[in-house]
Amino acid sequence: MNEKYSKTLELDKILSMLAELTCCDDARDAAMAIEPMTDIDDVRREVQRTNDAFQLTVRFGTPSFVRVRNPAARLKIAEAGGVLSPKELLNIEAILRQGKLLAQWSNQFPNEENSITEQLFSIYQNNSLMREISSAIVSEEEIDDNASPELSAIRRKIRQTELKARDKMEQMIRSSTYQKYLQDNIITTRDGRFVIPVKAEYKNEVGGLVHDTSASGSTYFIEPASVVEANNEIRVLQSKEQAEIERILAELSAHCADCSEDISILFREIIDLNILFCKSTLASRMNAQAPKIVDNGVIHLRKARHPLIDPKKVVPIDVYLGEDFSCLVITGPNTGGKTVTLKTLGLLTLMTMCGLLIPVADNSTISVFDEILVDIGDEQSIEQSLSTFSAHMTNIISILGKADYRSLVLVDELGSGTDPVEGAALATSILETLKAKGSKIAATTHYAELKMYALQTEGVENACCEFDVESLRPTYRLLIGVPGRSNAFAISQRLGLSEDIIDHAKSLVQSENKRFEDVIDTLEESRHEYESLTRQLEEKNREIERTRQEVREHKERLSAEKAKEVEKAKNQAMKIVSDVRAQADALMDELNELRRQKDKADFSAKTLAARSGLKNRLDKIHDAANPIAKRENISYTLPRPLKPGDEVLIFDIDKEGTVIKAADKAGNVLVQAGIMKTKVNQSNLRLLDKKPKVKFGGSTIKPSRGTAQRNAKSECDLRGMTVEEALMDLDGFIDNAVLSNLHQITIIHGKGTGALRAAVQQHLKQHKCIRTFRLGVFGEGEAGVTIAELK
Template identity: 55%
Template sequence: MSIQSKYITSLELDKVLAKLANETTCEAARLRALRLTPVTTEEEAVRLMAYTADANRLTNRYGTPTAQNVRDCTGSLERARLGAQLPIPELLSILHLLETIRRMIGWKKQSEEEVTALDYLFSCLTSFKSLEDELKGAILDEETLSDSASPVLAEIRRKIRNNQQKVRSQLDNMIRSSSYQKYLQDSIVTMRDGRYVVPVKAEYRSEVKGLVHDTSSSGATVFIEPMSVVEANNEIKVLESQEKKEIDRILYELSASVGSYAEAISRSYEVLVELDLYFAKSRLADKMKAAVPQITGDRKIKLIRARHPLIDPEKIVPVDVTLGIDFDTLVITGPNTGGKTVLLKTVGLLTLMMMCGLMIPAADGSSLSVFDEVLSDIGDEQSIEQSLSTFSAHMTNIVSILEVAGDSSLVLLDELGSGTDPVEGAALAISIIEKLRERDCRIMATTHYPEIKLYALETRGVVNGSCEFDVETLRPTYRLLIGVPGRSNAFAISEKLGLDPEIIDSARERISSENQRFEDVVSELETARQNLEKEYTSAHMLNQEAERLRQENQAYRERLEKEKEAEIEKAREKARSIVEQVRYQADQLMNELEELKKQKNSANFSEKAAKMRQSYRSGIRKLYDSADPVTGREKEKQNHNRALKRGDIVIIPEFNKEGTVLTDEDKDGYVMVQAGIIKTKAPAADLRLVDRSDRKVTVNNQKVSFKRNTAASGGGRGSSGSGRSSTEVDVRGMTTDEAIMEVDRFLDSCVLSHIGTVTVIHGKGTGTLRAAIQQHLKRHPSVRSFRTGVYGEGENGVTIVELK
């Protein structure tokens, strides 16, 4: 079943096809574009759309190939196949066709790795390079064969040129001769009947011997071929005759060559024209900003942001419309100029475009179905010749529609039932819709009748729709609102335009109470819809903001997780590196011990053993330092030679803080210590007793006093009372200021005792105390020099000082 041309015209498909024809690059493709008709099966529509979609995809990536100015050579090819001789212009057209086919094949090679629906068509193109070269080498332009067309032709033309040069040379000598110049009308050489002649004054015609070929219109000049060049002109004529025969022979051979490929060239030409049509569809799609719809056969329509392709895209408002999904009939109401008719045409036209393999001006996600018939009654088709009224013209169309409408028909009815009594028109419109629904058609109809609106509200499968109208601005918004019946807004529009309010009130009183109540309900529904739409918009914006924040938080959490994983992995890598370093150094120590064991009987074994022992201890310390990635404070041995008791002042190495012992040492060797506000239970063995004289502390709210022993040797930490000789002073655990004061007192005592070298014990710790003491020693007047201790002296835990 084919879609009748009158419905195609009423939906303006012919205008779209005219736009398509303008995008073609050859006449045959242009004619095909104008003759396109919609297909009526889903398979055909899907195939055609795949061709267009792939052509669009390829052209967007590689540019558009063309068949510019290719002529229809089918007749010439057929005559050549039958043995006819083709003239030069036809051979030149065939040459242009062969070049275009070759360029098209070359263009497709850019995308050989891509599989497209067009691949089969491109595979049907054949290159005729040898025939193309033969024609190109023989034809110079539309009237002339090249000298290289054959050796014989080249020789004949060479002789013709030589003879012509000879004739012109003789005639030039004649017209320059003083004896002949008085007989000549002009000193020129011209041609008559293909022979070289000179213009002679009529009165001197007997003075110039030769053949008269022509006379001027005035009779004053005769054109004479002098006898001296007659023979040469005759030779030229003979050669020209030979040239013509050779050209005919060459053209016959070229035509025979074309005839041998005629069928293959014709097939490639047909494919070339078809490809040009698909690429024209692609170009039109780009201009319309069109998309590929999903094509189905389930009689469902879903258009998203659809636009009428013949209306200025800057002015058209995109619409969303569905049909056949939740309902089979859509009744559209609203004021005139509200866009109802455009909506009908948009749905019908886009359906027909899809069925022609054209992409549609709508958003991605749109879908259309293939129908056997797209039937429409749109616009005022009143016929003066047939004396038909508007109502009669509509009814004539509807009668035709009812004759062919079936379960695979899309029916579009504009102003159904208009042009007659409203009561009868509304009843007739409802009956027509019911009849079409009985045949399972998909229906879109526009109307102003409230009875049809009420019918849509009460009937399952029939839905009201309206084209929104802004009463404040008196302008339509062109938005389609499905599920909401529209109002004509006649009273509101008239009032805005300044009609007397008394007239409007009088008109309202004349409306039946049922119609008034219905219009009031519709008005309330519209107000509620607008309020709900505003609330929905606000809620949607809030939801979008919440979603944005959720995504940001999710991204932040993921980033933190990645950073955590990266840090953990970095720590693992460092730990593995430390383990490998410790393992390497341990293996090195074991190898050295094995080597030492082998040399136990050597003469200098004791010396080597001492060095190895020193190296071993140093290596062990390095291993310890390397294996502990967290640098802690070095523990120092406790220096008390008695049990700690309540009231003692101690240093807590773990915190490097001074604290007071609150309890006596228990049976497990633990004491309670308070450092500031912190109380902690610590092993007595880890604490270092601080001896301070004349120091009073408070323990459990009781004052405890104690004095320290002093010695005559300088007192302080360096005295014999500390258990060390008078050449050492121990300042570990002191603050920087306390230690410097203690060192000053000790050095003064040593200078008085004429001691040359002393040792300051400051411990390793963080190195802060050592640095402060050594900085002070640089400025001390009694110090000659100082150095850090070496192995056996305490290493960097002590400083050796030489006094002046």
């Protein structure tokens, strides 16, 4: 691929953007050295790797990369027995640490399989060597005290010796004897040895070695004789320290040499992965994606955006080539976007061939070419020298010599720079030659002859960059299948050129060209009408789809709510059943317990206590088993004031009763419901359409609701029952008799042992509804029955 053509299409700027994202100089150089690939399998593999990296970063974030340098040359020195410097060893440690970071990042998706996971999962790690280097070397100039026990011991001795020497010298500078000899009361060093500053006139008063003098000669830096031995010892220890450091570095270098090949491979993989994830980051910034890749010359870009134009200003274009036609002739006014269209077409193709994702919409297609041949010579081009006709034709001649069926040819302003008639003929001939070679061509022009050529020639298609005459601005939309208009007369008129001049100019236009422009005008009007209708139809379709979506969502919401309510009702029913069963079981347990205790002395008392609470507990069980909530009191107005004798319905408990006393000041009415008298607010009462009570001779006959509903019996047969069972049945029988307004009942208990008779009569003595009772007489059952009179 010709580098000059790639530079014309500004691929170098895209690679510079990629290089800015890399972690180190080696990765930057590798990014700038990327070249378009011409083998479809290579292109597909690299684009897939970039896309897989992009998908991983979207889900798991981008892995971190540290700054590293190529260790290959220094590792060869280590293999030959050389010693690496701390800086070089720290670089190797950084490479190993980067491998560990990548391995840790890939642990987020252990079961993921794509084109780069195998590389990530198999990345080389050497944690032991990494720890050895990091624990031994603090920085490029410093080795850690704990790099070895020997080094730690030597440095400890150096510190102790230095402390002793400084103590001696501190004594000297604090001594009144020496203070008058000293220029300053300080301790300093010269050539790594401790010295004190002595005035020049007293240099012979302080015994020791002179190591230096000041620039003025007024100060001598003398090493006192008392610390010479300590300084000598420090020098010896420092030599040992340096020897131990050399030994440590040599040992670490040897370890690096043992795995030098693995470290070199790891470095290359780090650079490769860094560039790959930088491609992913660049794709994210461009809102790019992977196109379908073919090698049959077909290009179909949907909503393509030039990546070097401000995303807020760029106008997406749809452009296709190589399927229904192999040559696209693009016309339109200057600055209308023709050149940008050519560059977008060429640059996105080159980016794909470099393994990059491109800023297009879904279902875009890019073809791989052996050559992308470019002649773009306007002011937007880097090579301004191509603006002359001779340079222009020189480039075209070169293109014609290289072009074949595996080439994409992009030519801007074909045939310009010379006589229009000759230039148009020359441009037509060049297009026919390229078309005959099987090349895929996109060319821009202003010549009407080329528009006619595109209309009349199979495999050649017109396209234009739309221009809004009203606003005198280009829309930058590319319209394929429509020849562009010059718009010269319309633009001039809008700018204020005289009507006479414009009319005269129109009369000078040849009739053929005039008819052609009229055809274009008609096509343009039809296109605008079609686009308007299309927009209206699309808006209606979107509205219909929105309505469908709302109905669908509403239906799904109702279904979900229905399922939720059914589930809630089931749970409530299960809880009710569970609670009722538990209470019923508890009652049965109590009955069984009473049956077991029937022979005990306090049995009757326990029976009475259990019976007294039985009815209340049964009512509670009934309430628990009834899931129907209390009736809601709806708005109701009595047709007239209530009076004694009116039949009413107590609404909230759904029970009928009779008014005994009219409403008081608070609106409360005294009502009798069965044997119960209660005050009820008149708002809770409903007047029933029944006849009031009828009085005879001053007494009131009470029509009983219970009488109408029950077939009351006056006899209760308890024979064959146990005492507790009999007493329970007897209570129910008495309640029923009271509700049925019976005055006398017969209880059949039999003669037997007399135990049941005694229990019954004992129970009747304590019952609040029994007035008197007696044994039966002859003809009533005698001692086998008890006759009771109700209150």
